[in-house]
Amino acid sequence: MTVTNPHAETSKNALALLKSLSSNLDGWNFTQEKDGVKLYNKTVDSSPVAIVRGDTSIVGHEFTPQQIASVATLPGARKIWDEKFDSSDIKQMYSRLESLFWAKVKTPWPISPRDMCSTSLREISEDECYVVMNSVEDAAIPPVSGFVRANLIISGWKVLKTDTGINLTYITQIDLAGSIPTAFLKSVQQQVPLCAGSVVKYAQTYGYPPxxxxxxxxxxxxxxxxxxxxxxxxxxxxxxxxxxxxxxxxxxxxxxxxxxxxxxxxxxxxxxxxxxxxxxxxxxxxx
Structure with missing residues (x-):
């Protein structure tokens, strides 16, 4: 039995946005290439928070898009490849591909830790996978004392099989809210899209979780x-x-x-x- 997802429309809209953002490089500003990841950013009039993007690829077909998507999404793997990820807790599985979760993000002292109430939606096929996450409000995840609730406007992965291997795109737009030093914000914006390369390194080193x-x-x-x-x-x-x-x-x-x-x-x-x-x-x- 599938549990009704009260955030289904929000997740569906986020998935459509992720597909649009990752479909081409129109409007994206190339900033640099680092560790095999091409980094881009984009600003939109509706938000002062920039959208960041990292593109990389895997040569060969040792892995399928679904296996790479598993590395990108399972928290146990993410704790290894994402140094800013602290922990997460799935509060509700609406279906095998939809969930509501709470996540905690590491911040350096004396910045207050950030947390998020978000949904995750996956669209899986043999040659192409999308994973999208975005913040929602839900009574199951009330504000937590000592944390500042960040707004995950959108975050997601596109994993595409090609003739030569797999292309991996990671896109994120997050408002960390509260008082944040400018230097830390710039550091986050530069480091976050490099996660695309970190996922590839994890898979090449360890394989993928079940x-x-x-x-x-x-x-x-x-x-x-x-x-x-x-x-x-x-x-x-x-x-x-x-x-x-x-x-x-x-x-x-x-x-x-x-x-x-x-x-x-x-x-x-x-x-x-x-x-x-x-x-x-x-x-x-x-x-």
């Missing part, structure tokens, strides 16, 4: 711990679910533990669950 390929059961939650290489997913209802498994992430293979009623079949690069009769919890670990 990535849901198909699911007809109700997808409740997922969590990945990079240090332990432990992935956990919670399902409900009935149906089937499958995950892609990276041999680079798990060179010695994996073990699977299942709590609840389901049958499973495990190979070196895929886990398939059938006859799910939820609730079911699946844990993938190193062999």
């Amino acid at each position: 990535t849901t390929a198909t699911c007809t059961a109700t997808f409740k939650s997922e969590n990945f711990e990079h240090a332990k290489k432990t992935y956990t997913a919670s399902l409900d209802g009935t149906g089937e679910c499958s995950w892609l498994i990276s041999k680079k992430m798990y060179p010695s293979g994996t073990k699977v533990a299942i709590t609840g009623e389901a049958k499973h079949e495990l190979s070196e690069d895929r886990l398939v669950l059938t006859e799910i009769n939820g609730p079911v919890t699946v844990t993938i670990t190193k062999a």
Whole structure:
């Protein structure tokens, strides 16, 4: 059963904006190329906050767009490749591709830490993936004492398969709100789009976390711990679910533990669950 998403229209509009912004380089100002990432910015009349962009590519087809999108979005992987990311907590999975989450961003002393109440929406296909996040107001995530709530106007990824490999675009526009030193703001604007290159380095070094390929059961939650290489997913209802498994992430293979009623079949690069009769919890670990 899919839970109704009260922010569905907002997420849909954000996805349309991400597609428009990433479709070409019209209106983007090239600033520099650093660590294999081409950096751009753009200003719009409706906001004093600049939009920043990073473009990079992966040569070859070792990975699919969906696998790279998994590296870009799962918090456990993000803690490794994004030095400004602190933590996040998914408050509600509306569907396998839609969620409401709280996130905390690192700031240097004496700047107050920033947090966000945001939604995430993914659009996945074999050759092209989009992931978009934007701030919303939701009673499930009230203001937190000691934090300044930032406004994530838009942030997202476009991962596109090409004849020669994969193109990766990262776009962000965030208002950190409150009193922020100008030097810190400039530093953030310069560093954020470099995350595109950091995602590529993570994938080339570690592979990708277990990535849901198909699911007809109700997808409740997922969590990945990079240090332990432990992935956990919670399902409900009935149906089937499958995950892609990276041999680079798990060179010695994996073990699977299942709590609840389901049958499973495990190979070196895929886990398939059938006859799910939820609730079911699946844990993938190193062999």
